[in-house]
Amino acid sequence: MNRQKPKLAVHKFSSCDGCQLALLNLGEPLLQLPDLVDIVHFAEAGPCESDAEVDISLVEGSISTPEDVRRIRQVRENSRFLVALGVCATYGGLQALANFNDRDAWMSAIYPQPQRIDILPTSKGVSDYVKVDLQLQGCPVNSAQVLNALRDLLSGMKPSVAIQSVCLECKRNGVACVLVSKGEPCMGPVTLAGCGALCPANGRGCYGCYGPSELVNDASLAHRFEALGLDPQAVTRRFRFIANNAAAFKAAGDRLEGDPHER
Amino acid sequence: MARDGAIQFAEMTSVEQLSPGLTNEQQPGRYRLRQGDGDRLFDWNHGPQGVKPHCFSPREVLWSEQGEPLRFQPRLPAQAPIALVGVRACDLAALSIQDKHFLHADAPDPHYRQRREQLLLIGVDCAHSAETCFCVSTGDGPALDGGYDIGISELDEGFLLWPGSDKGQTITDRLALQPADDRQLESMLRISTQAAEEQQRSLPQPAELRRLYRRLEHSHWQDVADRCLACGNCTAVCPTCFCYDTGHEMSLDGENAQMVRQWDSCFSAGHSYMAGLLVRANVLQRYRQWLTHKLAGWQEQQGRTGCTGCGRCISWCPVGIDLTQEAAAILREGSVDV
Amino acid sequence: MSDLYLPRTAVIDQRTQESPTIFTLRMQFEDDHAQQAFDFSPGQFNMVTLFGVGEIAISIVNDPQDSHFFDHTIRVVGRVSEGMSGLRPGDRVGIRGPFGRGWPLDEARGKDVLLVTGGLGCAPLVSVIRYLMNRRDQFGHITILQGVKHSSDLIWREQYDIWSREHEVKVLLAADVVTREWRGQQGMVTELIGELNLRIGRAIALLCGPELMMMAAIANLRSMGLADNQIWFSMERNMQCGVGQCGHCQIGPKYVCRDGPVFCYSELADFMGTKGF
Amino acid sequence: MSDNREIRIKVPVLTRVEGEGALELDLLNGAIENLKLRIFEPPRLFEKFVEGYERDQVIDMVARICGICPVAYQMSAVQAFERLSDFTPGRWVREMRRVMYCGEWLQSHALHIHLLAAPDFLGFESAIAMAADYPDAVRRGLRLQTLGNDLIALFGGRSVHPVGICVGGFYRAPELKAVEAILQRLRAALPEAEALVAWTSALDFPDDEQSFISVALSDPEEYAIDRGNLVSGQGLDTDIRYFESHFKEVQSPHSTAFHSELDGRPYLTGPLARLNLNFHQLPEPVRRAMDGCGIVFPSHNMFHSIVARALELYFALFEAVRLLEHYQAPQRSREEVTPVEGNAFGCTEAPRGILWHRYDVDDRGIVRYARIVPPTSQNQGRIEEDIRLSLEKMGLDREEEEIRLRAEQVIRNYDPCISCATHFLRLKISHR
Numbered sequence A: 001m002n003r004q005k006p007k008l009a010v011h012k013f014s015s016c017d018g019c020q021l022a023l024l025n026l027g028e029p030l031l032q033l034p035d036l037v038d039i040v041h042f043a044e045a046g047p048c049e050s051d052a053e054v055d056i057s058l059v060e061g062s063i064s065t066p067e068d069v070r071r072i073r074q075v076r077e078n079s080r081f082l083v084a085l086g087v088c089a090t091y092g093g094l095q096a097l098a099n100f101n102d103r104d105a106w107m108s109a110i111y112p113q114p115q116r117i118d119i120l121p122t123s124k125g126v127s128d129y130v131k132v133d134l135q136l137q138g139c140p141v142n143s144a145q146v147l148n149a150l151r152d153l154l155s156g157m158k159p160s161v162a163i164q165s166v167c168l169e170c171k172r173n174g175v176a177c178v179l180v181s182k183g184e185p186c187m188g189p190v191t192l193a194g195c196g197a198l199c200p201a202n203g204r205g206c207y208g209c210y211g212p213s214e215l216v217n218d219a220s221l222a223h224r225f226e227a228l229g230l231d232p233q234a235v236t237r238r239f240r241f242i243a244n245n246a247a248a249f250k251a252a253g254d255r256l257e258g259d260p261h262e263r
Numbered sequence B: 001m002a003r004d005g006a007i008q009f010a011e012m013t014s015v016e017q018l019s020p021g022l023t024n025e026q027q028p029g030r031y032r033l034r035q036g037d038g039d040r041l042f043d044w045n046h047g048p049q050g051v052k053p054h055c056f057s058p059r060e061v062l063w064s065e066q067g068e069p070l071r072f073q074p075r076l077p078a079q080a081p082i083a084l085v086g087v088r089a090c091d092l093a094a095l096s097i098q099d100k101h102f103l104h105a106d107a108p109d110p111h112y113r114q115r116r117e118q119l120l121l122i123g124v125d126c127a128h129s130a131e132t133c134f135c136v137s138t139g140d141g142p143a144l145d146g147g148y149d150i151g152i153s154e155l156d157e158g159f160l161l162w163p164g165s166d167k168g169q170t171i172t173d174r175l176a177l178q179p180a181d182d183r184q185l186e187s188m189l190r191i192s193t194q195a196a197e198e199q200q201r202s203l204p205q206p207a208e209l210r211r212l213y214r215r216l217e218h219s220h221w222q223d224v225a226d227r228c229l230a231c232g233n234c235t236a237v238c239p240t241c242f243c244y245d246t247g248h249e250m251s252l253d254g255e256n257a258q259m260v261r262q263w264d265s266c267f268s269a270g271h272s273y274m275a276g277l278l279v280r281a282n283v284l285q286r287y288r289q290w291l292t293h294k295l296a297g298w299q300e301q302q303g304r305t306g307c308t309g310c311g312r313c314i315s316w317c318p319v320g321i322d323l324t325q326e327a328a329a330i331l332r333e334g335s336v337d338v
Numbered sequence C: 001m002s003d004l005y006l007p008r009t010a011v012i013d014q015r016t017q018e019s020p021t022i023f024t025l026r027m028q029f030e031d032d033h034a035q036q037a038f039d040f041s042p043g044q045f046n047m048v049t050l051f052g053v054g055e056i057a058i059s060i061v062n063d064p065q066d067s068h069f070f071d072h073t074i075r076v077v078g079r080v081s082e083g084m085s086g087l088r089p090g091d092r093v094g095i096r097g098p099f100g101r102g103w104p105l106d107e108a109r110g111k112d113v114l115l116v117t118g119g120l121g122c123a124p125l126v127s128v129i130r131y132l133m134n135r136r137d138q139f140g141h142i143t144i145l146q147g148v149k150h151s152s153d154l155i156w157r158e159q160y161d162i163w164s165r166e167h168e169v170k171v172l173l174a175a176d177v178v179t180r181e182w183r184g185q186q187g188m189v190t191e192l193i194g195e196l197n198l199r200i201g202r203a204i205a206l207l208c209g210p211e212l213m214m215m216a217a218i219a220n221l222r223s224m225g226l227a228d229n230q231i232w233f234s235m236e237r238n239m240q241c242g243v244g245q246c247g248h249c250q251i252g253p254k255y256v257c258r259d260g261p262v263f264c265y266s267e268l269a270d271f272m273g274t275k276g277f
Numbered sequence D: 001m002s003d004n005r006e007i008r009i010k011v012p013v014l015t016r017v018e019g020e021g022a023l024e025l026d027l028l029n030g031a032i033e034n035l036k037l038r039i040f041e042p043p044r045l046f047e048k049f050v051e052g053y054e055r056d057q058v059i060d061m062v063a064r065i066c067g068i069c070p071v072a073y074q075m076s077a078v079q080a081f082e083r084l085s086d087f088t089p090g091r092w093v094r095e096m097r098r099v100m101y102c103g104e105w106l107q108s109h110a111l112h113i114h115l116l117a118a119p120d121f122l123g124f125e126s127a128i129a130m131a132a133d134y135p136d137a138v139r140r141g142l143r144l145q146t147l148g149n150d151l152i153a154l155f156g157g158r159s160v161h162p163v164g165i166c167v168g169g170f171y172r173a174p175e176l177k178a179v180e181a182i183l184q185r186l187r188a189a190l191p192e193a194e195a196l197v198a199w200t201s202a203l204d205f206p207d208d209e210q211s212f213i214s215v216a217l218s219d220p221e222e223y224a225i226d227r228g229n230l231v232s233g234q235g236l237d238t239d240i241r242y243f244e245s246h247f248k249e250v251q252s253p254h255s256t257a258f259h260s261e262l263d264g265r266p267y268l269t270g271p272l273a274r275l276n277l278n279f280h281q282l283p284e285p286v287r288r289a290m291d292g293c294g295i296v297f298p299s300h301n302m303f304h305s306i307v308a309r310a311l312e313l314y315f316a317l318f319e320a321v322r323l324l325e326h327y328q329a330p331q332r333s334r335e336e337v338t339p340v341e342g343n344a345f346g347c348t349e350a351p352r353g354i355l356w357h358r359y360d361v362d363d364r365g366i367v368r369y370a371r372i373v374p375p376t377s378q379n380q381g382r383i384e385e386d387i388r389l390s391l392e393k394m395g396l397d398r399e400e401e402e403i404r405l406r407a408e409q410v411i412r413n414y415d416p417c418i419s420c421a422t423h424f425l426r427l428k429i430s431h432r
């Protein structure tokens, strides 16, 4: 392929920076990247042309201020292919917990002068504002996912994302189910694979940081959690956690909170 | 060996690593190891995996390729010989089903074969049945019935050992063994009869199970679908399930790639995906695919059901769905076949 | 031991754009022996690998007697097919195959053959049409019913013209939506079936296309008196291996890749139309 | 050049810092008229999120405050909960937590030195650009960073938001084989780290002594990372529970972040502050790495921070090797810790400085109130003060570009982590 090197931008919104680290933590392969793409904007790494037109934009973070909204529209306009990285960019992140509460009250509880800070009442994913070409879930996404997507885009392919539950990854790793063998309330059955089933491999239940998988039977799992001894609030907290604003988990949380006995 | 709260095959360097008196408690959706005070080494039944991962690898590279010019290179596994100790009858039966699947004459799988050939199988008669076991009704246990290299039965006073293959024979020939006496043989029989009698579950007979295909519209499917998480654990722990997925992985510079295959499940979306369409879009359809295939489809494909009664899919289902009950319910209630 | 998963390389000789989203690749194995030994029957398919991207099932569309090359007509629907659309003469792909059971040529011999296709030029049937045309004397009347959604979707228009001029060959083209130049019928293929004068006793029907279309056609044919074992069709399912091992392509107890892709209606009657199989 | 220029310098997005910040600097007639380090990271309200969640969940939540130092957040939180229940982790747990923390220091310091700070000293826009002229140095940095990440992952599965720490210990103990493998790599990296110390100390440092207060944790037994008293160069020495009576957070008018003051004055926390207070506690071989390089700790030149990081990186490796050398997996990797109602305090040394947490917990272990004071917001006042002093010392008559670069470099000396500063600042400079 004799084309010019594609241009890449990495944009950050409300986030912990953890998803960009998928690139910055690549180690030596990081130095290979400039052979493949022309990095025009990646503030944390140095290059800073936030308004440049690019082929691929990787976007980290949720949209939570009016300025964010303006900026993400700009990014969309400037990008041929926009990838939302991580649970913040796909679903609003942990900070979307604020959506369930009175954000103003929270602001005044923390800041003496909250009026100085201009924020939206909600924290949401990028696709709530602009068209997103690819969503990579995960809090954080892992390097392999990002590289695979880049690799595909560079060779002109649509990236593909495997849609499976964490359980399958877990079993492939040869880990014994922690829910069954330890009674851990594990979110693996309703969580999208991609992390490598880290939590069960570390002896604990999955806490759903990759967000919902394709078919989420939250009622059945919630029922099981209760049988393991969790009270209804504790069950709600499992769904209303890292990916609380993802539709399936949000619905589950709302329903559980609504009437814990109506099941 | 006991590892992370379950029996698992793991590399062993000394007999001390086996825990005398260890037993397992298995119920739908629940598995616990119990440390008893006996000194028997094989009083447990099994853990989440049978022999499957040792032949049909959960994830492996099938071949690698180079881009310019396009070249494909075989990548067969370099498998060192291993001995699996403590394999049960249900798993040996499952292994022979997988052998038939992966090694059938039209399309023998070289990767599977390579691993399979390196196995030495030391089978053990089950002395107890777990609550979830039903191998008696499938005719696959609890006593060993072929497929092993060396068979073992554990008596209070020691082990009965016998060769099951030429390979096994060369090993037993080299051991200083005492011939078993009648009383010992009797105990051996008694132990497995007792294990058989302990079983609480059973699967309907094959001919009956074929009728599942005539009950595709039964309302009970929805009942299961309401509970099933479509997580695929049942397929992953089942010693006969063989579905896999393939995909390419390219190097960062785009010059090389490899073809990787990994366990898939009929509960995942990709399993029935066709451009723009999911043939099985909901939990009901996926569970129905699993159960009908396992219990009816296999009969046509392999001459027997795909279930050897190990009960893993019951124990390791996070919500305790029990195929023996579901199958029975679908065959029983609402008597009309369609 | 040969590795049944390892593709062999084939070189693209020629590329034809049939429609905005459909293209045909003519190719041959790099290794001459492999090319000479390559023997297939109409209705069979290959697994075609695009470097680093994926492997997909694609029917072979030429006549088996073309021994120096083979053709694949591919429609862009997703990742791999889109990637393949970028292939040019001289590029290489990986090929495994041929796989599967093709059309029932022996059953068809001496009979009238009705070929019904829907959708955008149904590749699995093309090979058999070519086969019949090249052996016109071995078969009875031939009727080709080709339906498309929009008249501009039709590919191989000249081919149909040529075929229609053959002796005892009838070509009926139908489109749901037509433009002014359209010389065929307007409407669904399935409606056309009812207007055919089939010699029921000596006919065999070969179908290919979207499952709903095929279901409707089968219902018509059966109501016209065609027996279940006179109706054959080609199925599609997700395929990862092509050799009956990956488990994806099952319909009930059948593997599409090994027991099909061409099935007799009597073999699958229980499952056709049941959602989820 | 007589200076009656009006210069407005604006750096709308500070690069090579973690998170989004800006600098605003107005110079009028050769004097700084307005200087604002703005941390505009939209407030994420973490302290509110954790209300109503269980202790172990909170450990997973607070990690999300920062992708670069999640371990620090988890460690401060777990320390708080365990202290409240009067639980002292056993030796294995304590040592392994320290090793994991070393992983984070290693990773974060390597990242900062190579990817963020060094390009300033050598005149590059980024490390990737720098790699063309200094391939070996950059590669060494990336290798060390990877090693740090892998060390974290050994205990937590991954280096960003690791999943291993829980109240009472770890969810699981690493296997001996994995430990041995990484130990070998750690040992092999020791000379690289030592070389790194020499490399950083040979950089060209502006002469910029300033007087400031250093604050760090200090422990009589060891170089403090995960426990200790709050200590300052000015005589403060107090249990972390009294943090709030000495340190006050004020919301600066120009940002969403707070900044803290100790008795009304800005102070420094982080590697240089730690070395200024605890250098003597470093193991001898680590201390010796400084011999003859012309830099001595305590140092009051903030530009020496990069050397401080290198030295701490070396220490982290050294310490990890020491603690893993005789590794044995324990019988149990965690103990049950019964929740107790009360106010929980935790404070550990994040790579960038002291990270203080307070949680009010109910008797079921549910958090009812939280307060988190990250290092960057503590340093913010100091950064502004430093920019001012440093620029004045350099001379405000310089070219605008030079002023801007110097100001940015000063900021990067602190390795500010703006994501952390859920409570922190953008530089707009303007000379008028």
Ligand SMILES: Cc1cc2nc3c(=O)[nH]c(=O)nc-3n(C[C@H](O)[C@H](O)[C@H](O)COP(=O)(O)OP(=O)(O)OC[C@H]3O[C@@H](n4cnc5c(N)ncnc54)[C@H](O)[C@@H]3O)c2cc1C
Pocket: B273, B274, B275, B276, C045, C054, C055, C056, C057, C058, C059, C060, C072, C073, C074, C075, C076, C077, C078, C079, C080, C081, C082, C123, C124, C235, C236, C237, C238, C239, C240, C261
């Ligand atoms: C026996 C058989 C013969 C076929 N013959 C042709 C042909 O001659 N010409 C043609 O254009 N198409 C043919 N197809 C369909 C072709 O295989 C799919 O269009 C192709 O796999 C889509 O791949 P993709 O990556 O472009 O699409 P995506 O939507 O990106 O699909 C992703 C992956 O899913 C699988 N997949 C998706 N759709 C199908 C499908 N319909 N069948 C099998 N696997 C699928 C493949 O592994 C594919 O790589 C045939 C299918 C079968 C089963």
Ligand code: SF4
Pocket: A166, A188, A191, A192, A195, A196, A197, A198, A199, A200, A205, A206, A207, A208, A209, A210, A211, D163
């Ligand atoms: S197992 Fe679950 S919570 Fe744990 S890392 Fe994976 S997706 Fe996240």
Ligand code: SF4
Pocket: B094, B234, B237, B238, B239, B240, B294, B306, B307, B308, B309, B310, B311, B312, B313, B314, B323
């Ligand atoms: S279907 Fe269930 S019981 Fe039967 S062999 Fe598989 S896992 Fe065992």
Ligand code: SF4
Pocket: B227, B228, B229, B230, B231, B232, B233, B234, B235, B267, B316, B317, B318, B319, B320, B321
């Ligand atoms: S039956 Fe159980 S194990 Fe199987 S997919 Fe359903 S919930 Fe998961």
